[in-house]
Amino acid sequence: MLELVTSKLEDAANWGRKFSLFSYPFVTACCGMEFMSVAAPKYDIARFGAEFPRFSPRQSDLLMIVGTITEKQGPALRRVWEQMAEPKWVIAFGVCASTGGFYQNYHAMPGADQVVPVDVYIPGCPPRPEQVLDALILLQDRIQRKDGHSQLRLKREKIVMRERAALED
Amino acid sequence: MSKKVLDALKAKFGDAIEATDDQHGDETAFVKRDKLREIATWLRDDKAMAFDAPVFATCVDLLDWRPVSIPHTPSTNTRPEYDGAGPRFEVCWQLRSTTHRHRIRIKVRVTEADPKVASLTPLWIGFDWQERETFDMYGIRFDGHPDLRRIYLYDEFVGYPLRKDYPKEKRQPLVRRPDLVGDH
Amino acid sequence: MADLKTLVVGRKDAVDLDVEQELPHELMTVNMGPSHPAMHGTVRIVLTVDGERIVKGDVQPGYLHRCFEKESEYATYTQVFPYTDRLNYVSPMINNVGWAMTIEKLLGITKQLPRRAEYVRVIVSEVSRITDHLTCVGASAMELGAFTPFLYFLKCREWLYTLLEEVSGARLTHSYVRVGGVSKDLPVGWTDKLLARLDEITAVMVEVEAMLNQNKIFRDRMAGIGALDREACIKWGQTGPIARAAGLDYDVRKDYPYSVYPELEFDVPVGTTGDCLDRYLVRIEEIKQSMRILRQAVAQLPDGPVMIDDPRVALPPKTDAYNTIESMIRHFKHIVDGIRVPAGETYAFVEGGNGELGFYVVADGTGRPYKAYVRSPSFVHLSTASTIIKDHLIADVVPIFGMINMIGGECDK
């Protein structure tokens, strides 16, 4: 019974989370121009409840990696991600953030997922705003399904702690 | 385009100008390494030259230089095939005159063993970052540069990536996801 | 002891305060970036501050070093176009034109381009220049707290993106220009749409200028901030709006005329003080001048082909490539071997969104560049930043960087 209540409660919480994503735009490159377009009047990301960019990682729960991540940038990205509170989600915006795209060289990282776990990858160089909105909807589904990277990890840790507690008893 | 600047340079410095070139109208002078500062100072201060603005500084690595000819197409190339023994790098500075509107490219040839050349930053402050970039990418040491350190890359980076013998995809990661390390 | 009133009034009175109440004079190091809300692009500044005042600033670029040069050395001349798109990604068309012109200079076909191609290049370049300045001004205004101009200008930019998308197929990274011309002709009726949009943008500009030009907060934060005088601009190698704001009337389109710019009438706006306000005003005026150029270019746009008639440079029509062996070979050689450029080297430059954008290319007779150096204006402009921000307040860094208009892709190459 208790389990049912907590899972329903989590469903409700996730419903709230998915429509009030506070994003941290980690804008590095060309994709930033399209990111502006997504935020601007025509495409208006506000319709999806994710219009509010928080420039402090501690206040945001969606990390938008917008643009190429280089080796020099890697530590900064990792640190931003680590500072975000759980549960958190990551969108790789554009091919550079997803795989490195056509930058395969000594300084461009082959995808931001070399440094942080990514929940949704958006292809395109840069992606069209419609694609970004689509990705946002995919992420919202994922949040509701409770299988974002961070949610799964929290769940795993909870199970581990419970098992450990049971062992200690 | 006229070769006015080159002629003046040759008349003034004679032997210190190793070679000149004006392909596609770009006036270029190869100068002796130890005369670079002197020639550059003259180019800046002489009234008829008045090269007051820096444009860019870079370097050409000749290691793989083997030009090929194309049938029915004339070539303006003046650079002979690299033999593996001569100076490997050509350090270039491009200058512009705001008053006379002419431009010149100065080049100095340096070897791989001694990639050192006088810095022109004390003459044109605008070369500051340009020379740092050239150092970062090619490992050219600029003598007299006030702040010669890597600019694009990080200090942990080993080697000079734009040299022809640096493999394009040789990454030197600073950080990787702990849960992925050793995965591949 | 000073009463609360003087404390609230501000710094001027703070000098008279008792010694115990003064803040300790201790230098502090503050790290701005590489991911900072008020920076477009990623750049890191290590600031040494005395209170709010900057004593020393070390600007560190390189967080977006995507190795344009190394990538170019492994790509055919045509394959480099996408890389140039991503240099100054706010005005990709101008980069395309610059690269194409460099290769054309090496091939010796600069004078043989069809006139329509030249005009189309000028048109798309100027549209790109407008998008560049709209973004620069809009984003800078937003960073100073004026959100409305940002939304208005982005609306305009969206119109222009839609137009450019009709031309090239891509909203942002166009790769539209080719060596020897442009990849395809303008769509039918496109120029009328463009003219209509220009009128609409003019109307929006009036609104935005009304919001910004006489806005006390905006002026206070821009005027007298980040000034660089004419002499400094010369010795730092500054070009573009920054140099023009300081009274240096250098514009590649006028000083080293290329393409069909000599046939078009436009003025080069010049400032006096070289501060952020002048840079802003120069950019606003340049948008107007670009629109002037566009109206003339559209009126003068000649008919004819948009690609040079040289089988070694131009691709054959697709239908021929599929149906005749001759065109198939030509197509194949183009794509696989690249356009073979005779050995030699040159430096060619255009007036980019930010100033003199040049490419220094060394060709070795194969289909790819031996070296492809880009003289990126942002990099040159940003090199002055460490000097400019000295003795300013931390808050002034925002308008200074906004008006330097550092574009990561171009600055870090």
Next chain:
Amino acid sequence: MSDTQAPPPAPDTVTVTIDGVAVTVPKGTNVLEAAKKVGVDISAFCYHPGLSIAACCRQCLVSIEKNPKLQPSCQSIATEGMVVHTKDAQSTLARKQMLEFTLVNHPIDCPICDKAGECTLQKLYFEHDAADSRVDTPKVHKPKVKDLGPNIVLDAERCILCTRCIRVCDEVAGEHQLEMINRGDHEELTTAPGQQLDNPYSLNTVDVCPVGALTSKDFRFTMRAWELDATPSVCNGCATGCNIEVHHKNGRAWRLVPRLNPAVNGHWMCDEGRFTYHELREARLAGPVVGGLPSSWDKALKAAADKLTAALKDPGAVAVVLSAQASNEDNFALAKLAAAWKAQVFATGRPAVPGRADDKLRDADVNPNWAGVKAIAAAAQDLAALETGVNTGKVRVVVVLGHDLPVSATAHGRLREIDAVIVLATHDRGPAKDATIALPIAAWAETPGSVTNRDGRLQRMHAAIAAPGQAVAGWEAVVRLAQATGVKLAWTQARDVWKDMTAAVAPWKDQPWGREVRPMQLRFAGSRG
């Protein structure tokens, strides 16, 4: 005036003028070759510098003054005072028309053709004609897939009837196996009924084919030619040491093609040599093995050092076997280590295959480096002596380079009983299979090195692809082994080994290291074809 005149040309040379440039060439040179000297590349399909002249493609027509008609430059021998024009309207037109004519029946196959990217027809059309098609009649169709022999497939539609392949068989292999049948646009290449194109040099026909008519079964449809990277190397198939190019991509070699060296192999190489790259992929040893189990370098070296230090106290208990399959550097390093250990030195290789030899390129000795091993370790004993040592129990540790150890069955059995067999092997076969310790080393295409051919010619190979797994260059493995046993050998790159080696080995005194060569992508290696 008379004393300022140029000296009369030597009697065995002639001076001709080509496009206004005078050039002096040896007597008997044809105009086409003379033109190359002044940088004029007259196009040609049927002419090949290594073959006799057929003058059947008519692509190389030029105007020669005092001749009423255009002359094929491949067949015109340069004579004193000859004036040749290659760029006048007449010969330019002839070239263009010939190309148009050749393309009339050529199929639109470039996207699926193996030769595309290195095709002479593509190259010449693009450089000399590049005009649009004027033909709207259907093309003549011929067999698309015609099996000519064990290694070669013919696409008769693509064939431009230059007869180079026929001449390769006649003149290189010495067997007349190909012939043209029919006439006009029905002319077609074929073998005699019931016969196959199966001579040991047959794949040279694929190389000389100016189009994609003849394709190698081994290579076709595996990789696009223009995407391959080329690295110069030397064939390791036999003692001839034919100069080759390794064509590789994505860390794998895809084919070997001959590289011109008039002193060794001319333009050619044998079919067997071409397939030696398969070995680079098969049954490779990628990590150290100790006692039949995968291990690490540290553990393997420690195990080897334990066995060796014990045995080294007893003079003559350690035997070192050099290999004629390995490079000079690897052998030199190991020989030097053996000298430091005061160990007995033996040398081995693969057994000779007498039936293989001919008077052309193929040699009975299938080891690339016997001459090198002999130069490095003249005193090396043969394996019979090793067998005796092992059988008597005197030899307790054997260090073997390579995976070839042809010993008798009894000795083989004895080898399992001695203290240790340490193998530095590229492949997991032969002695490496049941060695006490096997250390992985790089094969010939994976590391810079040199081999010495049957004439004592020292030839350098360049690293084309990366060695698998933890394998390192042979000499580097030797250095690690030396350090583990407390012997000082401090080389960090192949160049250092070369320097010491050329100083120590008398016949190679002062041989220069030469240039480093990096792989060159074929699409950018000038226009090939």
